[in-house]
Amino acid sequence: MSQIELKNLRKEFGSLVAVNNLNLTIEDGEFIVFVGPSGCGKTTTLRMIAGFEDPTSGDITIDGKVVNELEPRDRDLGMVFQSHALFPHKNVADNIAFGLRMKKVKQDEQARKVKEVSELVRITHLLGKMPGQCSGGESQRIALARTLVTEPSNFLLDEPLSSLDAKLRRELRAECDRLHDELQKTFIYVTHDQEEAMTLADRIVVMNQGKIVQMGSPLEIYGDPVSYFVADFFGNPAMNLVEGEFVSGDSGLQFKSPQFTIPLPSKYSQKQPGKGTLGIRPENVTIGATDAAASINREVELVEPLGKDTLLYFETGAERPFVAVIEGTQSVERHANVDVGFPDDAIFLFDETGARIR
Amino acid sequence: MAMTKSQRQLNFSIFRYLVLTFWLFIVAFPIFWMVGTSFKPDIEWFAWPPVYITENGTLQNYLVVWADASEYSESVHTQSLQRPWEALGNSTLISLISTTLAVLFGSVLAYGVSRYQILSEGRMFQLLMLRMVPPIVLIAPISIWYRALDLLDSVPGLVMLYFITTLPYAVWMSKSFIDEVPREMEQAAEILGASKWQTIWEVVLPLVRSGLVATFLFILILTWSEYLMALLLSKTNVVTLPIELSKYQGSTEGRVYGRQAALSVGITLPLILVGIIIRKHLVRGFSFGMVRR
Numbered sequence: 001m002s003q004i005e006l007k008n009l010r011k012e013f014g015s016l017v018a019v020n021n022l023n024l025t026i027e028d029g030e031f032i033v034f035v036g037p038s039g040c041g042k043t044t045t046l047r048m049i050a051g052f053e054d055p056t057s058g059d060i061t062i063d064g065k066v067v068n069e070l071e072p073r074d075r076d077l078g079m080v081f082q083s084h085a086l087f088p089h090k091n092v093a094d095n096i097a098f099g100l101r102m103k104k105v106k107q108d109e110q111a112r113k114v115k116e117v118s119e120l121v122r123i124t125h126l127l128g129k130m131p132g133q134c135s136g137g138e139s140q141r142i143a144l145a146r147t148l149v150t151e152p153s154n155f156l157l158d159e160p161l162s163s164l165d166a167k168l169r170r171e172l173r174a175e176c177d178r179l180h181d182e183l184q185k186t187f188i189y190v191t192h193d194q195e196e197a198m199t200l201a202d203r204i205v206v207m208n209q210g211k212i213v214q215m216g217s218p219l220e221i222y223g224d225p226v227s228y229f230v231a232d233f234f235g236n237p238a239m240n241l242v243e244g245e246f247v248s249g250d251s252g253l254q255f256k257s258p259q260f261t262i263p264l265p266s267k268y269s270q271k272q273p274g275k276g277t278l279g280i281r282p283e284n285v286t287i288g289a290t291d292a293a294a295s296i297n298r299e300v301e302l303v304e305p306l307g308k309d310t311l312l313y314f315e316t317g318a319e320r321p322f323v324a325v326i327e328g329t330q331s332v333e334r335h336a337n338v339d340v341g342f343p344d345d346a347i348f349l350f351d352e353t354g355a356r357i358r
Numbered sequence: 359m360a361m362t363k364s365q366r367q368l369n370f371s372i373f374r375y376l377v378l379t380f381w382l383f384i385v386a387f388p389i390f391w392m393v394g395t396s397f398k399p400d401i402e403w404f405a406w407p408p409v410y411i412t413e414n415g416t417l418q419n420y421l422v423v424w425a426d427a428s429e430y431s432e433s434v435h436t437q438s439l440q441r442p443w444e445a446l447g448n449s450t451l452i453s454l455i456s457t458t459l460a461v462l463f464g465s466v467l468a469y470g471v472s473r474y475q476i477l478s479e480g481r482m483f484q485l486l487m488l489r490m491v492p493p494i495v496l497i498a499p500i501s502i503w504y505r506a507l508d509l510l511d512s513v514p515g516l517v518m519l520y521f522i523t524t525l526p527y528a529v530w531m532s533k534s535f536i537d538e539v540p541r542e543m544e545q546a547a548e549i550l551g552a553s554k555w556q557t558i559w560e561v562v563l564p565l566v567r568s569g570l571v572a573t574f575l576f577i578l579i580l581t582w583s584e585y586l587m588a589l590l591l592s593k594t595n596v597v598t599l600p601i602e603l604s605k606y607q608g609s610t611e612g613r614v615y616g617r618q619a620a621l622s623v624g625i626t627l628p629l630i631l632v633g634i635i636i637r638k639h640l641v642r643g644f645s646f647g648m649v650r651r
């Protein structure tokens with residue numbers, strides 16, 4: 001068993017607070033994903049767990065033991081760096097065997113394990129090459145193999161797929177998933193790709209400015225974001241977010257933007273009027289005949305067929321165009337006027353500070 | 359009318375060859391003349407119009423200088439003061455020891471500066487600025503202390519002098535190579551279970567080896583050809599090659615250029631030899647890009 005706990009973990013660089021009193025318990029075997037915008041402190045957190053960075057205050061415990069004073073190599077961790085950090089002067093086999101050699105594993109045992117792990121990540125054909133002769137995706141697997149072979153209880157992966165093209169990224173993402181299933185070890189994975197987070201994580205930790213904004217399963221994060229920030233971060237295409245005002249109308253609270261006004265579901269009728277944002281996911285927007293209480297009539301600005309789905313773009317005065325996803329390649333013409341519906345349970349409201357109004 | 363692309367490329371390569379030729383001429387001509395003169399008989403040393411390639415090639419200069427074959431010498435000058443082999447021995451000993459020490463200590467210091475910020479970049483620069491003080495102005499204090507410590511005119515004295523004066527270069531140069539090794543490379547080794555020493559030995563050293571070799575050669579050249587301080591801090595007991603070279607001017611017959619050239623060739627050859635032995639490292643070391651990412 002191996003449980004990692006971060007207690008009030010804090011890191012300052014001069015006057016900059018990179019990680020701001022983080023509290024988090026990571027269970028044995030969990031696949032946890034840190035996401036957040038650039039500079040929010042993901043790498044710093046990971047490096048503190050690894051022991052490359054000393055916390056300004058707070059504790060890191062592994063299995064109940066405080067490890068703040070422990071050297072990285074004594075923490076039973078494996079880390080895959082964003083840069084892969086392969087040793088350029090050693091061939092692939094020697095790179096992989098490095099950790100075993102440092103741990104004084106016997107020669108024949110080393111050879112056996114290197115062979116085993118390279119079959120696992122499918123790089124047996126690369127063993128004799130130098131890292132410089134390997135492609136990005138291959139280097140990635142080698143870095144993974146080099147860490148896997150030492151059989152740590154916890155894996156730290158810092159944006160391991162960020163430098164790869166989309167297809168390779170999907171492939172290796174699936175591979176990470178498979179490895180996690182197979183090994184049943186703890187994975188702590190950093191990314192700023194929301195899709196990676198959604199597909200891989202048991203639990204997502206969303207960070208912003210050194211703080212945890214929300215954590216939960218991918219579905220919780222997606223379906224029940226606590227703030228504008230989280231709602232905006234997850235989903236592709238992103239959630240439609242229209243700025244405007246909540247005003248009292250005849251039948252309760254209404255949302256009023258410069259371009260349209262719609263009634264809000266009755267559960268919000270007791271909320272305070274004021275400035276705010278209305279959000280709705282593109283796939284929840286209804287087009288055409290609708291039983292949604294709120295709808296607006298709008299001209300379709302652009303039709304983008306994606307094969308399985310079709311994206312419709314509307315102009316609503318927001319920064320980004322308002323997007324609706326409809327299934328299949330339904331024949332909605334450009335410039336046609338359609339009814340755009342906002343089903344009650346698909347509406348998210350955020351106040352001026354970005355906090356969710358429930 | 360606009361030039362076509364191929365015209366531009368042609369013009370550029372003409373320009374490039376002109377520049378390179380000019381540069382080669384400036385660099386190579388003195389060397390050519392040195393080697394040429396070393397094979398010329400006395401009368402051709404000053405001849406006008408100059409003799410570019412002698413037709414009366416002779417080894418006499420070499421014999422006189424290196425084999426003490428004074429009986430073959432037609433010019434009259436005292437041989438007693440000239441000890442080229444001894445100078446060669448001294449220079450070799452002094453340069454090798456002081457350069458090794460400078461690179462050894464320099465790279466360790468550089469590692470500290472690069473990885474542990476024991477000195478800020480600004481301080482580093484100040485350190486190098488100290489070296490900009492003309493060495494000659496420090497001769498008085500050094501002489502006084504050397505006299506007190508009995509280091510004047512001794513091998514250890516010169517070794518220490520060169521070690522101290524070249525150390526900043528060694529730090530500066532090897533730091534630039536160590537900076538090239540990504541920290542994550544070291545941390546990867548560490549988290550895989552390597553100790554600090556194993557990390558340095560297995561990861562850092564192999565990656566900066568070429569750089570350190572380049573640093574070594576650079577400092578070796580500095581030390582090997584240093585004249586001024588050697589002139590003032592030694593002379594009679596310990597003679598180095600540059601000092602020896604300066605002796606080849608008789609008081610009666612003027613400079614004996616052929617002999618000097620022959621000695622010069624002897625001074626240059628060992629460096630070229632070292633360069634050839636370590637050339638694999640030099641190409642990589644001087645290109646500063648030895649870490650492939």
Ligand SMILES: Nc1ncnc2c1ncn2[C@@H]1O[C@H](COP(=O)(O)OP(=O)(O)OP(=O)(O)O)[C@@H](O)[C@H]1O
Binds near residue numbers: 042
């Ligand atoms: N060694 C350091 N010295 C000073 N500031 C640092 C240092 N390392 C990180 N920071 C700062 O701390 C903050 C958090 O950095 P961190 O690398 O953890 O961000 P991140 O979430 O990993 O971002 P990214 O997604 O771009 O990798 C940033 O503002 C960064 O500039």
Ligand SMILES: [Mg+2]
Binds near residue numbers: 042043
């Ligand atoms: Mg990062």
